[in-house]
Amino acid sequence: MHYLKFERIPRATISRLAVYVQELEVMEQQGLKVISSEKLAHLCGVNPSQIRKDLAYFGEFGVRGVGYYVHELRGAIRQSLGLDRNWNVVLVGVGNLGRALLRHNMLRKRGFVIVAAFDCDPFKIGEEIAGLEVNCSSKLPESTQEMNVEIGVITTPPERAQRAANYLIEGGIKGIVNFAPARITAPDYVSVEYVDFIHHMFSVAFNITQKQIKGLF
Amino acid sequence: MHYLKFERIPRATISRLAVYVQELEVMEQQGLKVISSEKLAHLCGVNPSQIRKDLAYFGEFGVRGVGYYVHELRGAIRQSLGLDRNWNVVLVGVGNLGRALLRHNMLRKRGFVIVAAFDCDPFKIGEEIAGLEVNCSSKLPESTQEMNVEIGVITTPPERAQRAANYLIEGGIKGIVNFAPARITAPDYVSVEYVDFIHHMFSVAFNITQKQIKGLF
DNA sequence: AGTGCATAGTGAAATTTTTAACAATCACCG
DNA sequence: CGGTGATTGTTAAAAATTTCACTATGCACT
Ligand SMILES: NC(=O)c1ccc[n+]([C@@H]2O[C@H](COP(=O)([O-])OP(=O)(O)OC[C@H]3O[C@@H](n4cnc5c(N)ncnc54)[C@H](O)[C@@H]3O)[C@@H](O)[C@H]2O)c1
Ligand SMILES: NC(=O)c1ccc[n+]([C@@H]2O[C@H](COP(=O)([O-])OP(=O)(O)OC[C@H]3O[C@@H](n4cnc5c(N)ncnc54)[C@H](O)[C@@H]3O)[C@@H](O)[C@H]2O)c1
Numbered sequence: 001m002h003y004l005k006f007e008r009i010p011r012a013t014i015s016r017l018a019v020y021v022q023e024l025e026v027m028e029q030q031g032l033k034v035i036s037s038e039k040l041a042h043l044c045g046v047n048p049s050q051i052r053k054d055l056a057y058f059g060e061f062g063v064r065g066v067g068y069y070v071h072e073l074r075g076a077i078r079q080s081l082g083l084d085r086n087w088n089v090v091l092v093g094v095g096n097l098g099r100a101l102l103r104h105n106m107l108r109k110r111g112f113v114i115v116a117a118f119d120c121d122p123f124k125i126g127e128e129i130a131g132l133e134v135n136c137s138s139k140l141p142e143s144t145q146e147m148n149v150e151i152g153v154i155t156t157p158p159e160r161a162q163r164a165a166n167y168l169i170e171g172g173i174k175g176i177v178n179f180a181p182a183r184i185t186a187p188d189y190v191s192v193e194y195v196d197f198i199h200h201m202f203s204v205a206f207n208i209t210q211k212q213i214k215g216l217f
Numbered sequence: 218m219h220y221l222k223f224e225r226i227p228r229a230t231i232s233r234l235a236v237y238v239q240e241l242e243v244m245e246q247q248g249l250k251v252i253s254s255e256k257l258a259h260l261c262g263v264n265p266s267q268i269r270k271d272l273a274y275f276g277e278f279g280v281r282g283v284g285y286y287v288h289e290l291r292g293a294i295r296q297s298l299g300l301d302r303n304w305n306v307v308l309v310g311v312g313n314l315g316r317a318l319l320r321h322n323m324l325r326k327r328g329f330v331i332v333a334a335f336d337c338d339p340f341k342i343g344e345e346i347a348g349l350e351v352n353c354s355s356k357l358p359e360s361t362q363e364m365n366v367e368i369g370v371i372t373t374p375p376e377r378a379q380r381a382a383n384y385l386i387e388g389g390i391k392g393i394v395n396f397a398p399a400r401i402t403a404p405d406y407v408s409v410e411y412v413d414f415i416h417h418m419f420s421v422a423f424n425i426t427q428k429q430i431k432g433l434f
Numbered sequence: 435a436g437t438g439c440a441t442a443g444t445g446a447a448a449t450t451t452t453t454a455a456c457a458a459t460c461a462c463c464g
Numbered sequence: 465c466g467g468t469g470a471t472t473g474t475t476a477a478a479a480a481t482t483t484c485a486c487t488a489t490g491c492a493c494t
Contacts, residue, residue: 010451014423018416022398036471043400048471049453056473064472065460081419082426096317103313106398112418151421174428175421177414181239181323183260191424193417197394199235200410201329202298204368204392206231207408209299211391227481253441266483269443281442281489 013054017077019044020051024074036067086111088149090173092164093156094119094127094134097179101155102130115147116140118167120160137167144171151175158182165192230271234294236261237268241291253284303328305366307390309381310373311336311344311351314396318372319347332364333357335384337377354384361388368392375399382409 023043027035041048055061055073058080062068078084089112091098101107102117118137119125127134135143144152152168154161154176161180168176175191178184186192240260244252258265272278272290275297279285295301306329308315318324319334335354336342344351352360361369369385371378371393378397385393392408395401403409 008450011420012451014420015416018413018419019400021419022413022415023400026399038471045400047453049455050451052471052473053452060473062472063460064458065462065470067471081423083419083422087422096320097314100313100317106415107418110415110418112422150425151418174425177417177421179414182243183236183240183262189428191421191428193421195412195414195417196235197396197412198239198323198327199232200394200412201324201327201368202235202238202300203228203231204394204408204410205300205304205329206298208367208391210226211406211408225480229481255441264483265441266444266485267481269441270482273443277443279442280491282440282491284441 007057009057013057014081016044016046016050016054017081019046020054021074021077021081021083024070024077027070028074032070034067035070035073037062040068083111086113087151088113088115088147089151089153090115090140090144090147090149090168090171091117091153091155092119092137092140092167093154093160093180094121094124094129095155095157098155099129101153102132112151114153115149116143118143137164140167141171144168144173149173151177154178154180154184156180224274226274230274231298233261233263233267233271234298236263237271238291238294238298241287241294244287245291249287251284252287252290254279257285300328303330304368305330305332305364306368306370307331307333307335307357307361307364307366307385307388308370308372309335309354309357309384310371310377310397311341311346312372312374315372316346318370319349329368331370332366333360335360354381357384358388361385361390366390368394371395371397371401373397 020040023040037048037051041051059076061073061076089107091101091114094117098117102114107114114132116135117129117132118135118140120137124134125136149171150173152173154164156164158180159182161178161182162184165176165184165186169186169190173190176184176186177193177195179195181196181198184192237257240257254265254268258268276293278290278293306324308318308331311334315334319331324331331349333352334346334349335352335357337354341351342353366388367390369390371381373381375397376399378395378399379401382393382401382403386403386407390407393401393403394410394412396412398413398415401409
């Protein structure tokens with residue numbers, strides 16, 4: 001019997017669950033109904049035990065001898081992660097990257113609804129992008145409180161990231177996703193995540209160098 | 218005495234080294250000459266021992282009783298990661314995100330030089346972005362071999378990511394950074410990294426949900 | 435030169451995370 | 465309606481990673 005656990009859930013587990021959801025969505029589109037931990041593991045590039053363990057933190061979602069029902073499992077994971085509802089999001093910094101995010105429907109499809117965008121550049125304020133008017137960032141704190149926004153996305157230059165974060169914190173935001181390559185400080189009650197693709201470039205460069213040293217090329 | 222180690226280096230270490238470099242660059246701009254592992258750790262949000270351990274994989278870069286010389290340490294880490302040279306990069310998929318990447322000088326500043334961009338859309342082929350002409354993706358394998366390209370960046374829609382990867386692999390690329398939310402398969406000699414910001418959105422949403430359950434709000 | 439002080443480097447301990455192994459259980463079949 | 469095969473959930477072992485505690489060493493000051 002499975003009792004609700006209050007173990008701390010590894011951050012790596014959360015990250016993998018997101019991958020599982022991704023792959024489950026592909027399967028669902030392909031009309032696949034059932035999947036075993038072994039097959040899913042192979043697709044996601046992990047160990048099958050890992051998948052069963054990750055899922056065990058949240059409940060029992062499979063059928064022994066059969067596997068997991070794709071649709072059901074996707075739903076279960078989404079619910080476990082708190083993704084079975086919409087989240088109001090604001091974006092700070094309407095530059096190249098900010099625009100790319102605003103124009104894509106990827107966020108909305110996953111339940112993250114960008115309800116406002118802010119910039120400090122007077123030339124950008126008033127512009128309309130993807131049906132959203134760019135506002136002056138000084139109005140941010142007020143707006144987020146009014147609109148019940150919980151997550152802020154920072155796409156300003158790195159040296160402005162902390163300032164953007166301060167606005168968001170003042171606005172009562174609970175989580176920040178920072179695309180600028182700069183650490184920011186925030187109170188404990190605010191969750192901060194860093195999206196830093198340069199790290200991944202570094203990683204690849206390092207891996208290639210290593211392989212070269214080891215003579216694999 | 219420090220002898221060159223052939224231990225496997227944790228992936229997490231690489232990721233942290235990238236953060237250290239980031240912060241060291243900020244310090245250097247501020248004119249700071251010396252930093253202790255304790256202070257750097259605080260800035261990067263990690264444990265001081267962790268920093269010393271991470272660096273120990275590559276050598277001895279500090280001065281006991283003093284700390285690390287900022288400029289020197291930055292150089293040492295960059296060299297350790299294989300970043301003390303330029304890397305030729307190609308980009309596949311000139312959409313919103315691809316353009317944002319092409320327009321930013323962030324990559325070049327770090328030694329990653331985008332030498333060509335490819336798309337399969339006839340309307341985009343021939344267009345010039347940031348001084349680079351968009352080429353037809355069918356020419357990719359040939360071009361990459363000619364230009365001695367080692368890294369490929371994928372910014373196509375997810376369902377096209379594997380195809381893009383295949384072109385890159387055919388072109389003799391050694392590493393791939395994939396921005397599309399889709400796993401890709403590649404031979405062992407190709408390093409693949411995934412940049413998936415949706416995972417970070419999930420993470421933040423999950424953290425907020427957890428805190429709410431625990432009654433922290 | 436010697437002393438004190440600060441901080442890097444390092445081996446061992448603690449903790450966390452992953453993997454392996456297996457008992458439990460479900461669907462299916464005769 | 466019990467046996468069979470498959471695959472989960474779970475416990476135990478292994479591996480990896482992080483943190484601690486301590487030693488070594490360089491610098492500044494006397
Ligand atoms: N361009 C990319 O492909 C890319 C990819 C990954 C990460 N990043 C990072 O994302 C960030 C943005 O990149 P970009 O290419 O969009 O840069 P950008 O210069 O095009 O855009 C930055 C925007 O932020 C605005 N801004 C500056 N300070 C602000 C403040 N205090 N409040 C509100 N808005 C403010 C600017 O007016 C500008 O519109 C950078 O930190 C960059 O390093 C960029
Ligand atoms: N837009 C964002 O802010 C953002 C952020 C993170 C990740 N992503 C991901 O990055 C990818 C690209 O996003 P986008 O917003 O730029 O999408 P987009 O639709 O604007 O651009 C995709 C481009 O890829 C091209 N393409 C398609 N198939 C191709 C192929 N086989 N070879 C070469 N080019 C091909 C298309 O012609 C198009 O120009 C998507 O997978 C998206 O999920 C986007």
